[in-house]
Amino acid sequence: MARESGIISWKELNPGTAITEPGNAAELKTGDWRSMHPETDRGKCIKCGQCYIFCPDMVYAKDEEGYYVQNYYWCKGCGICARECPVAAIKMIEEVD
């Protein structure tokens, strides 16, 4: 839980709040920040990878068929992918619960 949220006791902080494991931002669950999430309509998608390029959180990764799929663990729901998609294949859907 602590690694996902970054919520730890003052006793567990590194001296000077240093980060001693490079790349540990990957463990921080930013997915629970969002109020909307992107969904891709594969009928419209042209596999151009603009969503992958513009995503600030490395949410998109290419699958075997060449489509870019979202990892919602990191997706903050910023909507940049939907805004930049040249064929409007990505829609932002409101989170229901």
Add this chain to the structure above:
Amino acid sequence: MSERVGIEVSLAVAEAVGLCDVDVVAAYPITPQTHIVEHLSELVAEGRLDAEFIPVESEHSAMSACVGSSAAGARTFTSTSSQGYALMSEVCFIASTLRLPIVMAVANRALSAPISIWNDHADLMFARDSGWIQLVATSGQQAVDLSVMAFRIAEDKRVSLPVQVNLDGFIMSHVIEPLFLPDAEEIKRFLPPFQPLLRLDPARPITIGPVGMPDVYTEARKAHDEVLKASKAVILEVFDEFAKQFGRRYELIETYRVEDADTIIVAMGSISQTASTAVDAMREKGLRVGMASICLFRPFPAAELAGVIGRAKNLVLLDRATVFAGGEISGPVALEVKSALFDRGLSPKVANFLVGLGGRDVTQQNFEEMVERVVTAKNGDLPPYEFINVRE
């Protein structure tokens, strides 16, 4: 045992820092601290000290370079005064929470305006809440010895915090005093090599100084506060080790004739020496006066101070900096002292005086006036503070 030599205190501090085998000195000259860094740059230029001397373009850059070098694991020293401290202060707050054991000599000087190069404690008070350890010297010998001890305190793994050694500008920094300079071999035995808690190293990358979101900032401050609290025990330990090895013992609160004193003068820095002389003169007139000098301002040794002054009937609290708070509360040192007493249920008669501002001399006569004021005043008649020696 080393020989006693007559030497300007600034040069002696620089010699002591050199003997501590410092790796990096990044500093910008400012009166009255200049002789310290000037002499360190001479030591490096003459090949007597194997260190990197970084002649930066400002104090802000000086402390920034110090942060970098200390984070890379180098024993780091700088020095400043007054406006120089003001300019570097942004980075000072960062150095302490990043737990970087930088040592800095501050030749205390008034803050502008009006422009004053002369001594008071405005810079020391300005640095009060920066999270550094603040040692205050009462003599040139102590300034030298504290400079050596500062590295050991700062670099102790239970501490790992920056340390300020405060010495009064001109009054102490420019005085030629007969003092003992420790020799290099003695210091080697006293001061182990610097082993940082964490180190910037390309082979094992880490991030120092990341953003702290609201869910971690409080914890970071709590951790810093706890380590500053814990540093007092380490400071006492280091004072003790120093006494064993060098034969000179220092205390958090130094005292003079307090045992049976009705009235105690609480001072800080070189003014304590004038106060002691005044105590002797008043004792000869039959007044039971003593003096307590605060040698550690942060962390504030409230328990030790209350132990020393708690039984006195009257207190003369000296402040060498103004507090602009509307006149209804005391000066900065007096606030700490009153707080320490209040928390222990003690309420002696207290007079607080703002003295020695911007280089104004404080005489033996002034001390006698201050003591008379507190002794003769009725409880409740004394204002939160008074200026001494001010022309109407």
